[in-house]
Amino acid sequence: MLMKYSVIIVAAGKGERMKLGFNKVYARLEDGRTILEHAMDIFMNDSDCVQITVVTDAQNYYDNVKGFWPGKITLVRGGNTRQESVSHGLDTVFAETVMIHDGARPFLDKDSLERLKQTMETEKAALLCVPTKDTIKVVRDGYIVETPDRNTLMNAQTPQAFDTELLVGCMEKAFKEGYTGTDDTSLIERYSDVRVKAVEGSYANLKITVPEDLGERK
């Protein structure tokens, strides 16, 4: 399948850990354009992407992304959790393949996106990820209880890509059960037998989460 796809860009968070006093996706990078605009750019320029649904606070959108309004963009309101925001986006999707991307990831590269697209020609769910650089400790009550073998650990990124029907079905089950995942493939892992393919991403594709992610050393 593939290769025409819809993308949902989730941008309706509060950005609390970034401590800007406003949603971080509207912060401007050095070129004067917002993080959200950067996150949208790669999809604006991909002719296989037939629909961009931005999940956002509309007022902020008009203030910050105006003049950037070609036909393939749809706007929807955010939810209380990232998962709810994704589900609002899913209601608009018409392509058989959907990608979910964080509005807070402005540095996605074309090669990673192409690898993900190619993977979706034969898979039903896939995500970009990179080998974990740090040793990860499982800590309970202040003491280490386990050190997982780092060679099996990857950092999950976005985009994460899905057969649209599959994600819609798993999303319904998650809401019915009251389960909230921190990413989208976790719903596939939990509510289907489909194996999720790990696709090599890039360390540059980081999520802007804390001030240090924009090079601030305080």
Ligand code: CTP
């Ligand atoms: N997001 C969303 N709706 C929510 C929560 C998050 O659309 N209710 C989006 C954010 O805008 C962001 C992405 O999901 O692009 C990843 O979430 P995260 O990095 O946690 O962003 P925030 O929730 O905004 O930040 P924080 O958790 O620090 O408040």
Ligand code: MG
């Ligand atoms: Mg958050």
